Structures are given as structure tokens and as C-alpha cells.
């Protein structure tokens with residue numbers, strides 16, 4: 556950082572950063588609230604935070620955007636929490652991003668490719684992005700992280716923010732931590748840290764975009780396994796074993812995909828802490844619990860629609876995406892937990908298979924970037 560650069564990475568005292576949040580679900584709304592309270596306090600940011608809303612009509616017949624702007628509350632995805640008057644909902648995606656030079660992406664991952672395609676050529680060339688999205692796409696060439704999708708399609712730098720961040724708890728300003736992952740540009744990471752930090756939300760930065768993003772993405776698969784264990788009333792020891800095996804598979808998979816991934820990242824909030832909170836209190840765990848209690852007879856789609864009222868699970872599609880990567884490379888046996896979670900979620904195996912596979916689980920370690928048995 557140059558000596559003339561301020562703590563928020565703004566070396567020009569006359570330049571004000573303008574923030575837009577792309578997404579307005581459960582976490583998207585909480586992020587907008589948190590950012591809105593900070594932009595009012597930080598002199599180098601414009602007060603207004605614009606929030607793009609995927610427009611929908613509520614049972615009352617009103618548009619969600621109109622209700623958010625009138626009542627200052629996202630009554631569908633974050634009821635009971637005021638967002639702050641400077642958070643402005645906008646149903647027009649291109650209009651919402653056009654003036655922003657700090658773009659916060661936070662939608663369910665399956666919608667991001669379509670959103671990015673609509674934004675090609677529409678964002679400022681000097682914009683910086685950050686992704687709060689836990690998920691990835693699988694292309695012919697292999698996995699494509701959402702931050703790479705954003706960078707490649709929009710031609711802008713993209714950091715990530717992941718952590719043990721159950722949105723409803725942060726909405727109530729309960730203490731938690733998060734990790735920003737960045738590539739090269741420390742001053743940009745510091746600007747994001749400054750923008751997100753509060754007394755109840757402690758953010759730190761590590762130079763490991765892929766490691767941070769894969770932690771956030773893969774823990775959702777382990778959370779499904781934890782939910783199966785809960786739904787089968789298997790107890791705490793079994794759940795802890797699943798979390799340990801899951802963490803190991805997260806680390807091995809991440810390092811095989813990107814040799815740059817650092818071991819220490821798994822000890823940050825984005826790693827072990829997010830794994831724990833999601834396996835205890837997340838939506839993926841909750842719906843997987845119900846799936847197992849129903850003996851796998853009701854699909855995840857059906858349970859998601861019934862239990863989450865429009866919120867979206869990321870774990871089921873991520874398990875499928877991970878499985879595609881594993882099967883293309885012939886690695887299923889190296890990742891028995893990830894493989895079994897997918898096979899249970901599509902009904903090929905019963906929920907009880909979550910512990911049965913362990914009888915023939917190979918132990919493996921990483922030697923020079925490739926998986927080896929030991």
C-alpha cells in the first residue's frame with residue numbers, strides 16, 4: 556500500500572465509492588443492511604446502497620420492490636428487519652449497476668451466469684467486485700468458480716467474502732467473523748474489509764481467492780451429510796465424524812483443483828467455522844434432515860419449496876457439480892463422502908448409506924498436488 560493511500564484503499568480524497576448489491580435474498584438483504592449502515596459512517600463512500608431485486612409479486616398483489624422501498628423491509632426474504640433508509644431496491648439490473656464502482660454479488664449461484672451475461676458491457680470499467688456466493692459452475696474444461704465467472708464475463712477484478720455467516724443471526728447483529736479472499740491487490744481487499752467491518756462483524760483478508768471460495772462452496776455438501784445424520788438420529792459422534800471427513804475432502808478437492816490453495820485458509824472463518832455453523836444451523840442441514848426423515852421419498856425440490864418459501868439450497872446442485880468433476884477424472888473413490896451425498900440426494904442410495912460407505916473408505920493424503928493413499 557502506498558503511504559498516501561487511506562485505510563479504505565482510496566488514494567484520491569475527492570473520489571467516492573458507490574456500492575450496489577446484486578441480489579436481495581436472505582443474505583443479500585442482510586449484506587445490504589450492513590453495508591448501508593457502514594456507508595453512512597464512512598466518508599469515502601456514497602450514502603446510498605442500491606440493491607437489485609429479482610422482481611416478484613407478493614400474495615397481496617404488490618411488487619416486492621415497492622414494498623421494500625415503502626416499508627424499508629424485505630418482507631419475503633428478511634421479515635422483521637429494517638434495512639436502513641439509504642438502501643434502495645431497484646428491479647432494473649442494468650440501472651442498478653450502472654453508476655457503481657463497488658459491486659457486491661450475492662444471489663443463489665445457479666442464476667449467476669444469466670445475470671453476468673445481462674451485465675456484459677454494462678458495468679463501469681473501473682468497478683471492483685466481490686462475490687458472497689457459495690457455489691460453482693462446471694464447464695467442459697472443469698470447475699469454474701463464481702468469482703472467475705464474474706471476472707471473465709465482466710472484465711473486472713473479483714474478490715470473495717465467505718464465513719460462518721448465517722444471515723438471520725447477522726441481521727440481529729450477533730457477533731461473527733468472515734474472510735475476504737483476494738488475488739494480488741491488497742489495497743482493494745482492505746477497502747472491502749473496511750466496507751464490511753462492524754463491531755459485530757469481524758472481517759480479515761487472505762491472499763487465496765480459490766481457497767476461500769471453495770471452502771464456502773464445498774461445506775454445503777458436507778452440511779447435507781450432517782443433515783442426513785441428524786434425520787437418522789445418529790448422534791453427535793457420527794456428525795462430528797462426518798464433519799471431519801468432510802473437511803478432509805474439502806481440503807483435498809480444493810488443492811487438487813488449485814495448487815495455490817493454502818492450508819491455513821481452512822482455519823479461517825471461511826473454513827472450519829463455516830463448516831460447523833452450517834452443519835449445526837444452516838438451510839442445507841435442515842432440508843437434508845427432513846429428506847432423511849422421509850426416507851428419501853420426497854425430493855429436495857419439493858422439500859425446498861415447502862420449507863424455505865423461495866430461499867434456495869446450494870448444496871444439492873453443488874454435490875452434483877462436484878460429482879461431475881469427480882466422475883470426469885475417475886476420482887469418486889477418493890471422495891466417498893462427496894460421492895455418497897450426491898447419490899443419496901438423487902435417490903440412487905438410501906440416506907443410511909451416509910455412514911455405510913465408511914467401511915470401504917480409503918485414507919488418502921496429498922503428495923505433490925495429487926491424491927495418494929496412505
Ligand SMILES: NC(=O)C1=CN([C@@H]2O[C@H](COP(=O)(O)OP(=O)(O)OC[C@H]3O[C@@H](n4cnc5c(N)ncnc54)[C@H](O)[C@@H]3O)[C@@H](O)[C@H]2O)C=CC1
Nearest residue numbers: 579580581582583609661662663666688689721722866867
Ligand atoms: N442465507 C444465508 O444465511 C447465507 C447465504 N449465503 C450464500 O449467499 C448466496 C445467496 O443466498 P441468499 O441471499 O440467502 O438467497 P436466498 O436463498 O434467499 O435466495 C432467494 C433469492 O433468489 C432470487 N431468485 C429467484 N429466482 C431467481 C432468478 N431466476 N434469477 C435471479 N434471482 C432469482 C430471489 O428473488 C431471492 O432474492 C448463496 O450462494 C448462499 O449460499 C452465504 C452466507 C449465508
Ligand SMILES: O=C(CO)COP(=O)(O)O
Nearest residue numbers: 718719720721837838839
Ligand atoms: O452459508 C451459510 C452460513 O455461512 C448458510 O448456509 P445454508 O445455505 O445451508 O443456510
